[in-house]
Amino acid sequence: xxxxxxxxxxGITPPPNKQQSNAAPxxxxxxxxxxxxxxxxxxxxxIPVVATGQQVLKGELIARAGDEFGAPLHASxxxxxxxxxxxxxxxxxxxxxxxxxxxTDGNDSWRERYPIVDFAQVDATQLIERIRHAGVIGAGGxxxxxxxxxxxxxxxxxxxxxxxxxxxxxxxxITADDRxxxxxxxxxxxxxxxxxxxxxxxxxLFGIEDEQADALTAMxxxxxxxxxxxxxxxxxxxxxxxxxxxxxxxxxxxxAAGNPADIGVLCFNVGTAAAIYRAVVLDExxxxxxxxxxxxxxxxxxxxxxxxxTPLPALLAQAGYxxxxxxTLIAGGAMxxxxxxxxxxxxxxxxxxxxxxxxxxxxxxxxxxACIRCGYCSEVCPAALLPQQLYAHARAGNDLQLHAHHLFxxxxxxxxxxxxxxxxxxxxQFRDAKHELRxxxxxQLQAPIAKQRFIAHQARTARQQQERELSRQQRLRNTAGLxxxxxxxxxxxxxxxxxxxxxxIQAAIARAKAKKAGAPQRPADDQHKP
Amino acid sequence: MTRPLKKMLPQTHSGASVSDxxxxxxxxMLPGIAAQTYFFGWGxxxxxxxxxxxxxxxxxxxxxxxxxxxxxGVMDLSALITAVLLGITLPSGATWWxxxxxxxxxxxxxxxxxxxxxQNVFNPAMAGYVFLLLSFPLAMTQWPAPLGxxxxxxxxxxxxxxxxxENQSLLMADxxxxxxxxxxxxxxxxxxVNIGFLAGGLLLLHRKIFSWHxxxxxxxxLAFCSAIFYDNGSSASGGxxxxxxxxxxxxxxxxxxxxxxxxxxxxxxxxxxxGVLVGALTYLLRHASxxxxxxxxxxxxxxxxxxxxxxxxxxxxxxxxxxxLRNKVKSDD
Numbered sequence: 001x002x003x004x005x006x007x008x009x010x011g012i013t014p015p016p017n018k019q020q021s022n023a024a025p026x027x028x029x030x031x032x033x034x035x036x037x038x039x040x041x042x043x044x045x046x047i048p049v050v051a052t053g054q055q056v057l058k059g060e061l062i063a064r065a066g067d068e069f070g071a072p073l074h075a076s077x078x079x080x081x082x083x084x085x086x087x088x089x090x091x092x093x094x095x096x097x098x099x100x101x102x103x104t105d106g107n108d109s110w111r112e113r114y115p116i117v118d119f120a121q122v123d124a125t126q127l128i129e130r131i132r133h134a135g136v137i138g139a140g141g142x143x144x145x146x147x148x149x150x151x152x153x154x155x156x157x158x159x160x161x162x163x164x165x166x167x168x169x170x171x172x173x174i175t176a177d178d179r180x181x182x183x184x185x186x187x188x189x190x191x192x193x194x195x196x197x198x199x200x201x202x203x204x205l206f207g208i209e210d211e212q213a214d215a216l217t218a219m220x221x222x223x224x225x226x227x228x229x230x231x232x233x234x235x236x237x238x239x240x241x242x243x244x245x246x247x248x249x250x251x252x253x254x255x256a257a258g259n260p261a262d263i264g265v266l267c268f269n270v271g272t273a274a275a276i277y278r279a280v281v282l283d284e285x286x287x288x289x290x291x292x293x294x295x296x297x298x299x300x301x302x303x304x305x306x307x308x309x310t311p312l313p314a315l316l317a318q319a320g321y322x323x324x325x326x327x328t329l330i331a332g333g334a335m336x337x338x339x340x341x342x343x344x345x346x347x348x349x350x351x352x353x354x355x356x357x358x359x360x361x362x363x364x365x366x367x368x369x370a371c372i373r374c375g376y377c378s379e380v381c382p383a384a385l386l387p388q389q390l391y392a393h394a395r396a397g398n399d400l401q402l403h404a405h406h407l408f409x410x411x412x413x414x415x416x417x418x419x420x421x422x423x424x425x426x427x428x429q430f431r432d433a434k435h436e437l438r439x440x441x442x443x444q445l446q447a448p449i450a451k452q453r454f455i456a457h458q459a460r461t462a463r464q465q466q467e468r469e470l471s472r473q474q475r476l477r478n479t480a481g482l483x484x485x486x487x488x489x490x491x492x493x494x495x496x497x498x499x500x501x502x503x504x505i506q507a508a509i510a511r512a513k514a515k516k517a518g519a520p521q522r523p524a525d526d527q528h529k530p
Numbered sequence: 531m532t533r534p535l536k537k538m539l540p541q542t543h544s545g546a547s548v549s550d551x552x553x554x555x556x557x558x559m560l561p562g563i564a565a566q567t568y569f570f571g572w573g574x575x576x577x578x579x580x581x582x583x584x585x586x587x588x589x590x591x592x593x594x595x596x597x598x599x600x601x602x603g604v605m606d607l608s609a610l611i612t613a614v615l616l617g618i619t620l621p622s623g624a625t626w627w628x629x630x631x632x633x634x635x636x637x638x639x640x641x642x643x644x645x646x647x648x649q650n651v652f653n654p655a656m657a658g659y660v661f662l663l664l665s666f667p668l669a670m671t672q673w674p675a676p677l678g679x680x681x682x683x684x685x686x687x688x689x690x691x692x693x694x695x696e697n698q699s700l701l702m703a704d705x706x707x708x709x710x711x712x713x714x715x716x717x718x719x720x721x722x723v724n725i726g727f728l729a730g731g732l733l734l735l736h737r738k739i740f741s742w743h744x745x746x747x748x749x750x751x752l753a754f755c756s757a758i759f760y761d762n763g764s765s766a767s768g769g770x771x772x773x774x775x776x777x778x779x780x781x782x783x784x785x786x787x788x789x790x791x792x793x794x795x796x797x798x799x800x801x802x803x804x805g806v807l808v809g810a811l812t813y814l815l816r817h818a819s820x821x822x823x824x825x826x827x828x829x830x831x832x833x834x835x836x837x838x839x840x841x842x843x844x845x846x847x848x849x850x851x852x853x854x855l856r857n858k859v860k861s862d863d
Contacts, residue, residue: 256849335540370648414540421546
């Protein structure tokens with residue numbers, strides 16, 4: 001059965017480059033000698049619950065979530081924790097993170113598992129707890145914890161009408177979901193049934209791009225007799241964006257400041273569905289994922305089932321990586337991926353693709369020219385923005401206009417970059433502008449706090465000055481011949497010259513005391529300034 | 531917070547380039563130029579050649595002064611487009627320094643004084659044309675008689691648009707019979723020039739170089755206005771819609787000047803409004819002003835409004851309602 005489709009706004013058709021990696025079946029990447037687990041997550045850092053030297057089993061908890069938007073980490077193989085230290089990672093805003101380092105023993109021995117054979121008998125809240133404890137996060141790339149998505153802000157299963165499964169892998173080069181759907185359709189379907197059990201949606205739509213014919217066939221076959229409707233959606237970038245797929249499948253737009261749940265929709269990636277199946281039914285935490293290795297600098301491209309924490313060099317080596325001809329190394333797809341400065345990073349739960357490209361494959365793009373306002377960018381923008389205007393306002397630093405032109409509705413898909421005849425790095429510009437506005441908003445939030453601190457500081461300085469003045473008068477009285485009470489007097493009588501010397505010493509002691517009591521003294525010439 | 535890494539996404543590109551776009555525009559002007567050369571003589575090509583020389587020389591000079599990369603600046607072909615557009619507006623047989631002076635004004639003051647490509651407020655070619663028209667009105671309004679008017683070669687005269695405006699006594703039908711400057715339905719010769727530019731414009735539309743909104747809005751408005759004031763072909767008539775559509779600079783204006791992206795609105799609704807404005811103003815200026823044509827002034831006047839139109843014709847962004855959009859614009863003013 002085919003549901004009606006609605007048109008998506010904008011979109012482009014970049015060369016898909018899927019054939020490089022989608023021919024071979026998924027291979028297991030093996031157990032590397034060392035596994036690295038970065039602790040930094042979306043908003044917080046995970047908190048280690050293991051110590052250096054501790055032996056862990058496969059599936060054992062090694063770090064718990066730092067906050068509700070984080071997810072716990074589990075040992076993806078058995079071995080010994082050898083360090084908790086700073087290592088390089090792939091992230092858009094950071095180069096390093098604290099990481100738990102695990103030396104594997106090669107036995108891959110599991111902790112005890114408690115499978116649920118019939119999840120239909122289990123309460124929704126319990127299923128969600130199981131997903132949370134398994135550390136399942138969105139496999140599509142954003143890495144939002146699946147359990148948090150299922151409960152929303154109300155701490156109970158979200159009430160929705162439509163469950164959407166995202167199998168529209170629209171980014172060039174990436175074929176991880178494609179292979180997963182072709183080879184493990186059963187796992188995905190079981191995962192979807194768990195989601196249906198939790199959410200009780202009226203309908204379930206499964207969107208797959210119409211050019212992924214094999215995946216469509218496999219999923220259609222696997223969903224016979226279920227109420228999951230597999231829908232072929234037009235191949236257009238970025239159909240696989242959450243808001244875009246929802247628009248294509250339901251005709252509704254996700255409100256700008258809201259979530260899909262606001263219009264009764266939740267959207268999960270196929271990889272997430274498969275991970276949920278493993279977590280709930282098999283009691284396996286999120287320990288591995290499918291990663292595409294593509295690009296012409298690798299001779300054996302394809303998809304690998306990789307243990308979370310596997311160092312990228314170990315994975316690349318299995319794909320026949322030739323560092324000598326590799327000029328561009330990208331984490332992610334060719335549209336939204338992150339160019340890496342080093343290959344020395346670990347695979348995380350959100351790594352879905354690495355492209356090792358050659359100079360011929362990723363030629364140096366021409367330098368950016370002036371914007372001629374042709375408006376091609378606004379024609380392809382899936383969010384119906386005006387990138388040409390945003391660009392001008394971003395360059396002018398016009399924050400109000402950036403808000404008025406909905407900068408924060410930009411999904412950074414890069415369609416505008418792709419089409420721009422002047423080769424302007426638009427998405428990069430928008431990402432920078434967003435970052436600056438966020439920093440500004442953060443600073444504005446801090447301003448009242450800083451003001452309070454300043455007032456307190458002024459009061460303190462005034463008090464200290466008063467105290468110093470008092471002690472100065474005290475000293476004057478001392479030198480005038482009065483005996484200070486605090487300092488004991490020597491019992492022998494002394495000449496007048498000796499007396500003067502002593503008074504000077506005492507004055508120095510008093511000064512030092514005053515100094516110790518208060519904040520560090522400022523230079524004298526600074527004291528009259530506020 | 532640390533700053534994001536530099537130059538990340540995307541790593542792939544459609545291959546579109548400014549010079550490709552400009553090359554298509556240049557190609558699409560060929561039929562119109564050919565027709566104009568046929569009817570008004572080799573002077574047309576000479577004008578274009580002199581303008582090309584002048585514009586590229588001034589572009590190189592300005593880029594050098596501004597310390598910009600000369601190769602990139604010239605290779606984007608924008609100066610050549612200005613040259614061709616200016617060249618075809620000049621009467622065939624104009625004195626040699628007129629195209630050169632116009633080019634200098636267009637490129638140096640019309641374009642680079644504002645900051646070069648993408649920054650100019652007015653269409654450089656139109657700025658150059660209007661500068662020449664105001665400075666040398668006589669030289670700029672004496673066109674050679676179009677081919678087929680049975681006059682001695684080299685005679686210069688006004689254009690069909692001028693004839694219709696100045697007409698006080700004749701019915702349109704009589705005017706058509708008596709006046710050698712009138713063609714089959716537009717101005718003699720001009721009707722074919724307009725067909726040439728229309729063909730080129732349609733090619734560019736087909737290639738999706740620009741959108742249909744502005745040209746269609748302009749042509750429809752011009753036809754609408756002339757239909758209203760046609761007055762059944764009386765002596766007070768302003769000329770028929772077909773006459774206005776196929777005379778003077780109508781088609782070149784609609785498809786090659788109005789669609790110049792830098793100086794016109796960039797939103798779809800803005801382009802529609804700009805087209806309507808230019809269409810109405812063109813008719814008004816043709817009917818009531820003393821200049822030979824209204825397209826150039828109409829477009830320059832529209833150029834003023836482009837930033838404002840852009841500001842108030844933002845499309846509804848995904849996930850926004852019209853109401854939230856309007857409130858936001860208002861609160862940010």
